[in-house]
Amino acid sequence: MFVRVESGFKAGFSDPEASRIHKKITELHSGIGEKVRWIRKLNVAWMEFDAPRDKVVQAIQHCFKNPVTDWVFTGDLLPSAAGSSGTLFDLMQDSPFRPGIFHGIEKRKRLNAHDEEALVICDAMQTVLGRKNPGDRVVTGELMLVEGAKLTQSDLEWIARNWFAQERLESWSLLSEEELKRNARFQSEQVGKYLMNPQQASRSRLLQFRATTRGNEERPGWAGIEDVLLQPSADSGRASVLIQGEEWSFRPDIRFSTDKLNDDPLTRTEYQLCRQQLEHHCRRGSMRFQSILGVLPEPTRLWRSDLGMESPLRIRTDFETAVERTAIATDTPMALMKVLEDLNETAPSYFWTGSVSVLDSRLESRGSVETESILDLVYVGHSDQVEIRNLVFFGNLKAAYQHSILGESLAFSVDTASRTLLDCLKSLPPQAQYGFDLVVDGVSEWLRKHLTAPLSLGFLWGVIPEKRDWLFGELRTRGIPFIHFGTTTLTGDIRVLEAGECKAKVNIREFFSKNKVVKPVVDELLSEPVHSVDHLSAPRQFRNRFSTEELVLKPEMRPTGVSPVVIRPELTSWSGIVVLSDLVGLEFNEARLDYLLRKSTAAGGQIQSIQASYLNGIKSWSSILQKLQKHFGISVLETEAIRNESIHAHWLALQIISRISDVRTARTEEFKFVNDRIYWLPGDFEQAGTRWLAGFEGRYQTGLHSAIAIESSETGDEPAVKALTSALLKRRLGADVRLQHHFPGGFFVSVSENERFAVEEEWRVVGVEYEFVGRITASPYLVIRDDEDRVKTIAIEDLV
């Protein structure tokens, strides 16, 4: 049963510990200290014991009840242990400022944090209960009862954050007076929430994150401008697949280092290589990196140098040390992705490293635009002054600007903040000095107003026509309003066009001679400090080098086989990349590549590019990769092709890089929950199922609990069974499936019963083919039924 127990001093006794907290708060922040008029501290324990109610009650009485000084609050479990009402109201009566305004700050140990107190309480309860059950769980925390009429929520948050809770180990929440007086928090469901096992908790956290993200994605209300955008004259850009926060780019690099490694077998070789690689990127204008890939021998294998001396160096361990040292030296987050066993005992050791970097788009992409081309004139931003205070909008605008520059779609950009449209037109750069047309259809009112009235935060952009549709799609996707109100011309006139007719015309020389040309102010907007730390301009300030666990959302996958790693390069954005690395030999074929691509897609990535590095010849791989590039438009970058005669092997290091709009929505390849439904989605690269899984279409991808790629095969159901068993292995779950036909690749996905209707509906709408295969079960057996109802059972426990 689930029990919550709160214990604290009786109303008649002072609370020295709480007084000490009050004193400390006053020392740290006298303003808040004065607002706090009375304070009490209670110890809280959330417990689950598999025992009869009466025994648990008895145990609580023995363990928690000190009848002389303490009250114990348990909801209605032990009414006699507390005051007259059995709620915190009894304790509040002790406050000198009655009735007063009370607040509660509750903290509890995080699920994965070491909780000594919980261990002792659990042990004590088990001692009294007279038996030990591995399922017994206790989480402890504290509840601070504060009285203060002038206390605001931010004050309480300050107390919680700065004094009361240690946020790395404890989570905290605020409780209102009503909640404190009621006993709802003692209900089993409430208590059970805190005692979930870590897997469940992480799932629930993920869902919470998603909920917050949905909130952020809400478009600000710009009704007025949206009407304009809906006019038929507005451009119809195709729906963009890029969703949010694409201001960073990546530049992977795969390096083969056998020779260098042979030069110096010590750790410093790898360290120097990492350093060199990072510095190499620095020279090319890159700003930040994630060093990713290490393809290394087994750690237990001895390294043999060219000199014939066997060295007992464990290269993998050394490499990890080197990565760590490089991370510290260069202040760069690192993620070691994959370690492969070197099967060829006679060959020297080798490794590849790769990195993903953020480019300084402003440095690299400017100046490539022709000045004489005809450009579209677009105003990007809000007309509403209020909306510009929205930081989400500001961030989006900045991201859109950087992305547009990166996409080479802008010829010029003029900051319009607090300037009239006339001023902006006067300050147009040389590209517009040969004349321009203002097309007032649908936007005449806006033009009339802002020719004299100042514009709010935004840009006046000269957009290259070829990139116009792409750019407009980008802006729409980011929810940024824009008005396309004209084009540059080579007529030498400024013309106002309505319904295709010229309504007014002014010679541009006259226009500029009458009005003094203002020097254009470009990019002034971006110099404003939107974020407190600008990582792009201050890479050395980036202090997140040890947060690999955060960057690599699936750390358990790192040391094993071919598994994608999800990385979040920008801390201010949740968008990220999915990197899948593999080292393949001569057996590499299209089916294998297809499988790797699907693995990347299963994780939620939209495949962008493939980096390849060869050893001793390209062999037949090149044609496979070229085919990929030709048919699906995935760029394939062959960085180096090294020939080393001393190594009698042919290897291909592959790095598949995909983008993911939100790293929190990344999926793992394991079945998680009992009773989830398993579906099969066909998985050819251009099929709707693949597009949906990659997030190109639809929005219920978050409803999936997992997605597993199935190896391609011509006949037999071994790949399907293999995929199912590997997905069941991690949590030792079972499944009851019906495999009625051959599964040529594709995916298995698991969906909860509650979400299946929404997901299936979306599949139907989007055109995704799907087939219900079976359900996940708690008993660790994979029961496979074929089309003739023959049953085959695989014991997952045996595989473990």
Place this chain on the structure above:
Amino acid sequence: MNKYRALILNSPGARGERFLIQSLSLAGFDPEVLDVQGVLDYRIDMEQLCLKYRLVVLPGGSPYSSILGGGKALALKIEHAFRWNLAKFAERGGLVLGVGTGFQTLLHLKVFGDDYTLRINPTAQVQERWLRAIPSGNRCVWLKGLGALDLPVNMTDTEFVIEPGAMVEARGKLERLGMACLKSADHEQTLGLCDLTGRILGMQPHPEYFLSWIHSEDWVLNPTRAAAPGQGLSLFENAAKALE
């Protein structure tokens, strides 16, 4: 002369067992330290306890990090896991001493009744000082014939509290029966209690920390007394005499 076996019941977080070993050895006991798990492993039940040992000491410190209250977790172990009844042990001729948090353990075991406890002092900090304790009454065999004792105290829970609802009755019981056997110099504060047999003593000060005059904070002022035994030792000598 046969030495009496004494059990020092150690637990995670308890302190001072080395001083207790020294003091018991000096007083003529054969001390043995067992931790909680050891007691369970050796299956020392009530019968075994009475047969093997003549004295049980509960040391101070903060057993089990004083979670659930000082000495509470240890008391639960003694009561529910070992199933020892220390009052019966005393009735059968044994002696029990609880010092510091060990005193709290005895209070949680209710050997002195269930109206008494120790609670945190108003500063909420560890009290680390020397104080003068005056033995009171003649019930306690541990304090027989002793005068004022200067002993160190090292605790957070130093405030002796009597159940407010039964204040008069409970206080009267202590005074009438001579259970409040150790008081502060101003007789305001109760520093120690003994049970009705006088063989179980719980006290806040630590006699084991004052075995020699060099342990005293002002021994440098009286260097000639450096070799003299400390006042704490006399309690253990009394215990040895009581068992003879």
